[in-house]
Amino acid sequence: MTRSVADIIAGLGTGIHIDGRWRQASSGSTFDVENPATGEVLATLADGGESDAVAAIDSAAAHQREWAATPARERSEILRRAYELLTERADEVAAVMTAEMGKPLAESRGEVAYGAEFFRWFAEEAVRIRGDARRSPDGKSRIIVTQEPVGPCILITPWNFPLAMVARKIGPAIAAGCTMVYKPASLTPLTSLYVTDLLREAGLPDGVLSVVCTSSAGSVVEPWIDSGKARKLSFTGSTDVGKSLLEQCARGVLRTSMELGGNAPFIVCEDADLDVAIEAVLAAKMRNMGEACTAANRILVHRSVIGDFAGRLTTRMSELTVGDGAVDGTDVGPLVNRAAVDKVDDLVRDAVSRGAEVLCGGERPEGRGWFYPPTVLTGVASDAEMVRTEIFGPVAALVPFDSDDEAVELANNTEFGLVSYVMTESADRGFSIAERLETGMVGFNTGLVSNPAAPFGGVKQSGLGREGGFSGIDEFLETKYVAMPVRNAT
Structure with missing residues (x-):
């Protein structure tokens, strides 16, 4: 340039x-x-x-x-x-x-x-x-x-x-x-x-x-x-x-x-390759600082692996560098304006007030610019506001599930239906879940679905x-x- x-x-x-x-x-x-x-x-x-x-x-x-x-x-x-x-x-x-x-x-x-x-x-x-x-x-x-x-x-x-x-x-x-x-x-x-x-x-x-x-x-x-x-x-x-x-x-x-709008569920089954799942969720969650309609909004993780998954995700999110996007080495830039930061901060506070635990981030920084740190929450309650609305920020909300049926039910429990994600090593299981998900797009062992050669769009109110x-x-x-x-x- x-x-x-x-x-x-x-x-x-x-x-x-x-x-x-x-x-x-x-x-x-x-x-x-x-x-x-x-x-x-x-x-x-x-x-x-x-x-x-x-x-x-x-x-x-x-x-x-x-x-x-x-x-x-x-x-x-x-x-x-x-x-x-x-x-x-x-x-x-x-x-x-x-x-x-x-x-x-x-x-x-x-x-x-x-x-x-x-x-x-x-x-x-x-x-x-x-x-x-x-x-x-x-x-x-x-x-x-x-x-x-x-x-x-x-x-x-x-x-x-x-x-x-x-x-x-x-x-x-x-x-x-x-x-x-x-x-x-x-x-x-x-x-x-x-x-x-x-x-x-x-x-x-x-x-x-x-x-x-x-x-x-x-x-x-x-x-x-x-x-x-x-x-x-x-x-x-x-x-x-x-x-x-x-x-x-x-x-x-x-x-x-x-x-x-979207409210994308990201399902991690107990047989998922967690290395693949972590890379996929980072791509789906942190692209554009989470300000994307395709962003993973509710991260549904099988109860048997949620502890391991949360630990790995917290480590990776904590390592991300926040700053001016024009500066080399920046991983996470600012949100678009004050209102965006206010919304994310309010959603995090609401989730914590309902029992969620902050594993990293969770506090808006002082100083100029509209920044919010990469944040991981676990134990997010089903009545938390961030479960029902797009977070549009760098916040990963982890929710446990015990069976595929429960995961699908939780995933579909929204008025939106743009995209969903499924992590499993079983092709049959992945397709079975994908067929039951009420979304226009599904990412199977990937956190990136956008492709100019593919049809982009959703169902329901998406x-x-x-x-x-x-x-x-x-x-x-x-x-x-x-x-x-x-x-x-x-």
């Missing part, structure tokens, strides 16, 4: 990008983006509002027909160039991400590699959009089925994975031939601004992607939904916000994709639809059926 982080950020757009041009908010308002490790203001961006939102969706609607008619190969090559540019500039993108979000540089580089793969995957999918042509069973007509872009799309992403979340929405939308209006999270918008310019450099035509940063999501998103011009909304974020958006989208019967994999592009396509009589049919 030849440029400093400050220079990279100084060269980014204003926060509102419409018709290929960066602009200020129509109101003149701005908001600050801060580094959660230091409190430093990294950038001051245009704070978009309703009139900016209207201009963005008008632009998307105006460009939809032309963009949909663009040959699939051209759309594919734009995505391929975007993949190559992201890969070449991984260090720059990672540095921006670490500055605004806090995660260690090594994790940010990993996210860049992961996010870039969505552009490569959907570059390949763009030229493989399928259809069908056949005679009807009675032989009197031809059934012709085509897949067409759904139309202008509203994209909304969270703050915790500022590159990966937008790449897995923009990638299939471009591949399918949809124009887009996009609202990044106000806490971490800078990575998205970098990607916007990168896509323009890769050849994305003006007007295909409009970006409106804002500190007031409703003032931008609601006008988009009610415009009558958007045909699809793709959202990643909390279940409560997702439900509200679903109600709003119902007014215009918009198609929706919802990747919502969402609707899938991102990535073969089904990812289908979320941005409509099916059209053409009936054609066979004139010489007998």
Whole structure:
């Protein structure tokens, strides 16, 4: 990386990008983006509002027909160039991400590699959009089925994975031939601004992607939904916000994709290889400081091995280095803001008040930055608040079980169903448990399930639809059926 982080950020757009041009908010308002490790203001961006939102969706609607008619190969090559540019500039993108979000540089580089793969995957999918042509069973007509872009799309992403979340929405939308209006999270918008310019450099035509940063999501998103011009909304974020958006989208019967909250169970059977299980739980729990919807939230361990498991996990968690993610050697960066630290601290205190034992961590540090130490709790009661809600922090909550049936019952005892994890040396046992778990994804002897080539998504109140994999592009396509009589049919 030849440029400093400050220079990279100084060269980014204003926060509102419409018709290929960066602009200020129509109101003149701005908001600050801060580094959660230091409190430093990294950038001051245009704070978009309703009139900016209207201009963005008008632009998307105006460009939809032309963009949909663009040959699939051209759309594919734009995505391929975007993949190559992201890969070449991984260090720059990672540095921006670490500055605004806090995660260690090594994790940010990993996210860049992961996010870039969505552009490569959907570059390949763009030229493989399928259809069908056949005679009807009675032989009197031809059934012709085509897949067409759904139309202008509203994209909304969270703050915790500022590159990966937008790449897995923009990638299939471009591949399918949809124009887009996009609202990044106000806490971490800078990575998205970098990607916007990168896509323009890769050849994305003006007007295909409009970006409106804002500190007031409703003032931008609601006008988009009610415009009558958007045909699809793709959202990643909390279940409560997702439900509200679903109600709003119902007014215009918009198609929706919802990747919502999680409460992931991590099951360690008595025959599990504990070395494998410890590495897996660290990956599932500590990725992104635990600020991930896929994070292991309830660690269910067979009673016969919970003591050994707790000891090993406590040792490993105690060895992790907490600090500014931009500093070499940091394992655990800051949480995203004060509210995040307050929430985690409240959940730990609640669990302790209900009988949980703190094996390491458990006390918020003093000083600047929004840090919380890696924490292990054992004996977490079933009525503890952290059992029912996403912790979204570096806290491992251990709960004992005595049988597979009990583990499955505990795992499924939640309104959420995004991902679960199973640790066992028996393939039959693992598949048997996986089949009974009410989640959209299962990690079998692994703590990492995310893969651009696989369908990401959940069931129950964890969402609707899938991102990535073969089904990812289908979320941005409509099916059209053409009936054609066979004139010489007998």
